[in-house]
Amino acid sequence: xxxxxxxxxxxxxxxxxxxxxxxxxxxxxxxxxxxxxxxxxxxxxxxxxxxxxxxxxxxxxxxxxxxxxxxxxxxxxxxxxxxxxxxxxxxxxxxxxxxxxxxxxxxxxxxxxxxxxxxxxxxxxxxxxxxxxxxxxxxxxxxxxxxxxxxxxxxxxxxxxxxxxxxxxxxxxxxxxxxxxxxxxxxxxxxxxxxxxxxxxxxxxxxxxxxxxxxxxxxxxxxxxxxxxxxxxxxxxxxxxxxxxxxxxxxxxxxxxxxxxxxxxxxxxxxxxxxxxxxxxxxxxxxxxxxxxxxxxxxxxxxxxxxxxxxxxxxxxxxxxxxxxxxxxxxxxxxxxxxxxxxxxxxxxxxxxxxxxxxxxxxxxxxxxxxxxxxxxxxxxxxxxxxxxxxxxxxxxxxxxxxxxxxxxxxxxxxxxxxxxxxxxxxxxxxxxxxxxxxxxxxxxxxxxxxxxxxxxxxxxxxxxxxxxxxxxxxxxxxxxxxxxxxxxxxxxxxxxxxxxxxxxxxxxxxxxxxxxxxxxxxxxxxxxxxxxxxxxxxxxxxxxxxxxxxxxxxxxxxxxxxxxxxxxxxxxxxxxxxxxxxxxxxxxxxxxxxxxxxxxxxxxxxxxxxxxxxxxxxxxxxxxxxxxxxxxxxxxxxxxxxxxxxxxxxxxxxxxxxxxxxxxxxxxxxxxxxxxxxxxxxxxxxxxxxxxxxxxxxxxxxxxxxxxxx
Numbered sequence: 001x002x003x004x005x006x007x008x009x010x011x012x013x014x015x016x017x018x019x020x021x022x023x024x025x026x027x028x029x030x031x032x033x034x035x036x037x038x039x040x041x042x043x044x045x046x047x048x049x050x051x052x053x054x055x056x057x058x059x060x061x062x063x064x065x066x067x068x069x070x071x072x073x074x075x076x077x078x079x080x081x082x083x084x085x086x087x088x089x090x091x092x093x094x095x096x097x098x099x100x101x102x103x104x105x106x107x108x109x110x111x112x113x114x115x116x117x118x119x120x121x122x123x124x125x126x127x128x129x130x131x132x133x134x135x136x137x138x139x140x141x142x143x144x145x146x147x148x149x150x151x152x153x154x155x156x157x158x159x160x161x162x163x164x165x166x167x168x169x170x171x172x173x174x175x176x177x178x179x180x181x182x183x184x185x186x187x188x189x190x191x192x193x194x195x196x197x198x199x200x201x202x203x204x205x206x207x208x209x210x211x212x213x214x215x216x217x218x219x220x221x222x223x224x225x226x227x228x229x230x231x232x233x234x235x236x237x238x239x240x241x242x243x244x245x246x247x248x249x250x251x252x253x254x255x256x257x258x259x260x261x262x263x264x265x266x267x268x269x270x271x272x273x274x275x276x277x278x279x280x281x282x283x284x285x286x287x288x289x290x291x292x293x294x295x296x297x298x299x300x301x302x303x304x305x306x307x308x309x310x311x312x313x314x315x316x317x318x319x320x321x322x323x324x325x326x327x328x329x330x331x332x333x334x335x336x337x338x339x340x341x342x343x344x345x346x347x348x349x350x351x352x353x354x355x356x357x358x359x360x361x362x363x364x365x366x367x368x369x370x371x372x373x374x375x376x377x378x379x380x381x382x383x384x385x386x387x388x389x390x391x392x393x394x395x396x397x398x399x400x401x402x403x404x405x406x407x408x409x410x411x412x413x414x415x416x417x418x419x420x421x422x423x424x425x426x427x428x429x430x431x432x433x434x435x436x437x438x439x440x441x442x443x444x445x446x447x448x449x450x451x452x453x454x455x456x457x458x459x460x461x462x463x464x465x466x467x468x469x470x471x472x473x474x475x476x477x478x479x480x481x482x483x484x485x486x487x488x489x490x491x492x493x494x495x496x497x498x499x500x501x502x503x504x505x506x507x508x509x510x511x512x513x514x515x516x517x518x519x520x521x522x523x524x525x526x527x528x529x530x531x532x533x534x535x536x537x538x539x540x541x542x543x544x545x546x547x548x549x550x551x552x553x554x555x556x557x558x559x560x561x562x563x564x565x566x567x568x569x570x571x572x573x574x575x576x577x578x579x580x581x582x583x584x585x586x587x588x589x590x591x592x593x594x595x596x597x598x599x600x601x602x603x604x605x606x607x608x609x610x611x612x613x614x615x616x617x618x619x620x621x622x623x624x625x626x627x628x629x630x631x632x633x634x635x636x637x638x639x640x641x642x643x644x645x646x647x648x649x650x651x652x653x654x655x656x657x658x659x660x661x662x663x664x665x666x667x668x669x670x671x672x673x674x675x676x677x678x679x680x681x682x683x684x685x686x687x688x689x690x691x692x693x694x695x696x697x698x699x700x701x702x703x704x705x706x707x708x709x710x711x
Contacts, residue, residue, distance in 0.1 A: 046075055046563040047571050048522050054140040054160040056421060056431070057122060057149055057363055058350060063513045064421070066431055066465025066477035068143035068526045068557060074164075076571060077133055079623055079633060079661060081176065081674040081704045083184065083205070085131055085139075085159070086686075090637050091619055092141050093557050093575035094156075096612040097686035099696045102248040103279040103313050104128040109156030110143060110530055111553040111579025111610040112505070113689065116490035117158035119150065120240075121287070123344050124369070125161075126153075126490050127309040129281040130244050134186050134203035135222040137164045143557070144507035144530060145483030147461035148433045151367070151415055153490075154483050155505040155532055156553070165236065166190055166197035166226040174708040182207030182216075182704070198225040210699050212265045213273040214247040232293040238286065245280040247273055250317035251688070251696040253329055253388050254650045259684050260388055264697035268391060270316040270333070276396035279313040297352040304345045311338040316380075316396055318693045321590065322388055329693075330384030331394055334377070335401045342371030344413070359423040363433075369413040373492060377405040406446040409492035414438045419463075429467040431479075436460055439486055443493040453498040459484040475513040482506045487536070497536060505532040521562035521570075529554050535584065549584035551610060553577055567625030569633075574618040579610035581646075588647030590691055603647030611689045614640035614654065623661070634660040642687065650692035655683030657698070672706040 049071035051059045062069055070092045082088040085105045089095050098113070100106035106115050116126040139161060146154040172188040183206050190199035202221035208214060224238040252268055253260055270276040285307035293299045312335075319332030348365040378401035383394035419433035440456040465479035483505045487497040511526035535549030559573040587602035609615075617640060623633030636658045644650040658679055663672040677700060685698035 047073060047561045047569045048520060048563050049073060049138070049561070050519060050522070052140050053162060054119075054122070054142050054158075055146075056419065057348065057365070058361075060421070062522070062524075063469065063475040063515065064429055064431075064467060066467050066479040066511075067481070067509065068511060068524065068528075070141040070143070070559065070573075072139040072141075072571075074137050075569075076621070077136065077139075079569075079663075079672075080621065080635075080659070081661070081672065081706060083133055083203075085133075088133065088139060089141075089159075091571055091573070091621060093559065093573035093617060093619065094143065094555065094577060095141070096614065096642065098612055098689050099249070099251055099686045099694060100128075101313075101688075102246075102250050102315060103130075103281070103311065105131055107159070108610070108612045108689070109141070109158075110528075110555060111551070111577055111613040112156035112530070112532065114154070114156060114158065117154045119158055119160040121163055121303075121305075122150075122160065122346070123287070123303070123305040124150070125307070127283060127307065127340055128311065128338070128490075129242070129283055129309065130246075131161065132203055132218065132220040132242055132244075134188075134220050135163050135201040135240060137162045143526070144479075144509060144528065145461070145463075145481045145505050147437075147459075147483030148435050148463040148481060149365075149417060149419065151413060151435065151437050151461070152439055152459075152484060152486055152502075155485060156530065163222070163224075163238065163240075164188065164190075164199060164201050165238075166199040166224055167192055168199075170199075170710075172708065172710045174706055176704055176706040178207060178705075179703040180208050180210060195228050196225065197228075198223070200224075209247075210265050210702070211247070211249055211697075212267040213269070213277075214249060214267070215245075215274060217245045219243045234291050236287075236289040236291075238288075240285045240287075241283070243280075243282045245278060248277045248279045248313055248315040249696065250315060251686075251694045253318050253322050253693040254644065254695065255322065255324060255327070255388060257650055259644075259650070259652065259695045259697075262389060264682060264700055267393070268318055269331070269393065270396040271393035272395050273316070276333070276398045277314055277316050279311065279315075281309070281311045283307065283309045299350045301348045301350070302346070303348075304343065306343040307341065309338065309340040311336070313337075314398055316394070319382060319384070322693065323385065326385065327388055328385035329388045329391070330382060330386070331391075332382045333380030333396050333401070335380065335398075336378070337376045338373070339375075340371065340373045342369065342373075342411075344369035361421040363417075363419040363421075365415075365417045365419075367413060367415045367417075369411075371411040373407075373409045373411070375405075375407050375492070376403055378403045404447070407443055407492040408446075409441065409443040409488075412440040427469050429469070431463070431465040431467070433464075434460060434462045437484075441486070441488050441493050443488070443498075445492070445494065451495055453493040453495065455487065455493065455498055457484070457486045457502050459502060473515045477509075477511055477513075479509050480507065485532075500536060501534065503532055503534045503536070505530065507531075517562075517564070520564055521560070523560045524558070526557050527555070528557075535581075549586060550582045551580070552582050553579040553610070553613075555579075567631075568622060569624075570620075570622045571635075572618075572620040572622075574616075575614075576616055577613055578615060579613045581605050581608050581610065586646070588645055588649070590645055590647070603649060605646040605648075608646060608648040609643055611644065611646060612642050612652075612687050614642050616640040621659075629665045631663045631665070632661070633663075634658065639683075644687040644695055645690060645692040647692075650695075652684040652687055652695060655681055655698070657681050657683065668709060668711050670706075670708045670710070672708070674704045674706070675701070676704075677701045 096108035098106040287305040289303040380401040417435035463481040484502040509528035530553040562570040621635030680701040688694035
């Protein structure tokens with residue numbers, strides 16, 4: 001592994017790490033402690049999450065955080081038989097789904113793309129792949145900019161997966177069968193000891209799909225071990241490996257402003273898709289986290305994560321625009337290879353103290369990281385024209401591709417941050433923070449000529465929030481935050497954006513959080529304005545990329561979760577998002593026309609709604625224990641119409657789907673049946689976000705049966 005970080009950066013990292021390790025060792029040897037009481041057992045969070053980790057980098061009550069945080073627990077994941085991020089994010093209001101080019105998780109949060117805003121245990125995880133939920137304890141979605149603790153990105157928010165860790169005694173094995181020939185097995189094994197605890201999770205899945213030629217072959221495994229060096233010092237070691245091979249599915253075309261009306265299983269790609277149109281990704285990561293408590297007021301955390309990612313993507317999809325007069329389209333084949341690796345180190349000191357009669361919990365942090373991202377793009381044969389309703393699929397030779405672009409990129413991060421959680425009294429609290437980032441990008445682009453590109457962006461990302469709690473059950477807040485989105489950000493720099501300054505996003509939010517029934521129910525409401533400036537757009541005459549463009553989202557979000565004594569559990573939410581481009585000179589030339597597009601057919605995007613963002617969306621899920629080990633449940637999702645492309649010329653119709661579950665649980669085993677899309681609704685679940693075509697039909701009615709053994 002080659003480190004290309006500056007010597008100065010390396011010195012900071014080494015000093016902080018060695019200092020923390022030396023201090024930990026000395027204190028562990030010299031400090032005495034009271035006899036320790038070891039508590040073991042399996043914890044179930046239910047549907048109500050009183051605390052979250054992601055918003056403050058420490059476990060804090062949600063009512064004290066002046067920001068919207070959505071938490072989805074492991075119990076919800078299990079009850080809904082969710083195995084992917086797309087499955088579980090339908091429980092989070094304000095989230096739109098993207099096809100992700102058929103090779104990755106990709107969502108829009110509050111009207112803004114979150115392609116690189118994926119995190120795991122607080123570490124950036126922006127490799128472009130599909131995640132598995134077998135090692136996820138809970139999902140935490142921060143709404144609005146979160147750069148104050150996490151750095152670049154996060155316009156509409158970010159997604160942090162909190163992984164399963166040692167500390168519980170658990171033996172859980174399950175097997176699931178689905179109506180689409182799916183077979184999935186999961187394990188979750190762990191033992192807790194006085195000095196050493198361990199845990200092992202994993203999944204193996206093979207299945208077909210409602211989409212013709214679709215297949216999935218996935219393996220995931222994640223071991224972890226925790227050493228209790230002393231009562232105040234712990235070392236956590238984790239590893240994670242996932243390999244995923246599936247059809248690269250770009251979806252279907254559109255006709256006369258709507259996706260074509262065809263069977264949801266109709267595939268638009270190669271006739272030999274399993275050999276010619278597949279994506280195979282492999283991600284391996286390791287992490288080490290050392291924590292030490294000096295005393296009741298001072299603690300230290302040093303965490304390191306390294307990952308290695310490889311992608312081999314091959315795809316045949318709709319090429320260019322549809323000819324709506326002739327009702328024809330063409331196919332194009334392409335290939336993409338990515339090789340990435342990177343590491344991040346976070347050193348954080350937490351201090352609790354009293355200043356002038358006010359309680360403070362101050363977080364001091366330094367993050368250092370480096371990523372290397374190399375890619376090769378290739379183009380292959382084209383075919384067509386052919387009917388958009390009954391296409392003749394071409395047979396593709398996967399080796400008949402020619403490399404068109406090769407890019408080598410490095411990304412260096414050096415950041416420091418400070419956050420102060422203040423309690424002026426039991427009724428008034430505040431959260432203040434700021435982060436300074438120095439983010440350097442270097443790209444070497446090899447095409448017909450070689451271009452060496454680089455830029456360094458230095459940015460402050462502040463956050464401020466005030467909380468008023470007139471009682472133990474009410475919390476009202478006002479907050480403001482800002483983040484930056486540099487050129488490239490997740491993908492390599494290009495000649496047309498290397499000289500442009502970062503885009504900026506601001507979020508102003510007011511909200512309320514309520515607790516009911518002795519904490520067994522919780523509700524939130526938030527009203528916000530989210531604005532992003534300096535969005536890059538192409539000049540319609542010169543085609544030069546320039547920083548002209550603004551997008552704004554005005555919205556309202558409501559959530560309710562409950563774990564009631566009568567055996568009811570509820571999770572529901574609603575979002576209203578008025579997301580639109582308020583200023584831009586850009587035009588959308590991707591409209592379907594009778595022939596090749598011309599300038600006259602370009603559609604200005606100013607005033608248009610943000611893509612893949614419904615103005616209204618709602619979700620509800622509830623279960624009821626009816627006695628004798630039986631549980632019944634069900635839910636529904638309602639999503640308003642969305643636009644597929646920036647010019648808003650193609651609309652994805654709104655839809656309503658309903659699901660149900662039934663389970664029986666005995667002492668050591670359980671049986672669970674999930675039925676999704678009970679009414680067999682036809683709908684479009686996701687789109688590309690920049691194209692009027694490439695929209696993906698949702699799954700028809702399907703069934704999953706899960707057998708589980710636990711002890």
